[in-house]
Amino acid sequence: MKIFIIIISFLFVGITKNYAQPNNYWSMGSNTEASILAGAVVGGGSGITSIFYNPAGISELENNIISIDASLFNFDSYRYSNTFNAHSELSFLDYKVLPRFFSFVIHPKAKPKLSIQFAVFSRGASLVKLFDFTQQEVIEPVTNINKLYSVKFDYENRYSDYWFGFGSSYKLNDHLVIGVSLLGSAKGFTYFRTTNIDLININDSLSSSNSNWSSYDRQDSYVVSIISKIGLVYKQNSWSFGANLTFPSMRLYGDGYHRREINMTNIYDNGVLMPDI
Helix, strand or coil: CHHHHHHHHHHCCCCCCCCCCCCCHHHCCCCHHHHHCCCCCCCCCCHHHHHHHCHHHHHHCCCCEEEEECCCCEEEEEEEECCCCCCCEEEEEEEECCCCEEEEEECCCCCCCEEEEEEEEEEEEEEEEEEEEEEEEEECCCCCCEEEEEEEEEEEEEEEEEEEEEEEEEECCCCEEEEEEEEEEEEEEEEEEEEEEEEEECCCCCCCCCEEEEEEEEEEEEEEEEEEEEEEEEEECCEEEEEEEECCCEEEEEEEEEEEEEEEECCEECCEECCCC
């Protein structure tokens, strides 16, 4: 009961804090039942994901078990047009086979009506990485000199959201179960994009200088927050009803930075030489 009271006390800490919540709770699908039912397992059948969907469902896990769920496979296909010129096209295929859910459930012998679950799982992850390099001979409009047009493009977009915490459920009687959970969320985001374009003299001509345009853009951020839940499950004969209340998330800590650089040397715009920057 001490653990039960401690968890309940945390439920009301974040009520006046940040009211933002991750969307699409139903899309997590970390086990077969939740995936097939699109997350409609609040009333029962959530298995090891009870700590997320409805902590009252932890009591359905009758044995002391350790679970590592890796049954879900994810494919993401991306295609980008005009990445660094009007004719470029890049694609990326992201394939994940990772354990997405680790769970440990115990039933104290001294408290047979109490069930406790510890879990670490991935709420979401995304990765896109693109790279290309191309060269071709072109005629510079201003000087009518043949030059080598060289482009290097590098792009990365990475997002992750990992959850961890514990929950418990308590059987009030043969029909009604109440449960609470306290979960932490650690989100990270990285965005990186760099483009480097060079216009190089092929024959080392002194009548024209090399030109360069480059752009660098990078953003890194992360945030750690706490999400608490309270739920109940009522069973009568072959019927099962459930309710779950997720309280507003409470931000603990977060940080980030954004850096951008642009360099331009010997660039002409409609025949006019632009200042170097």
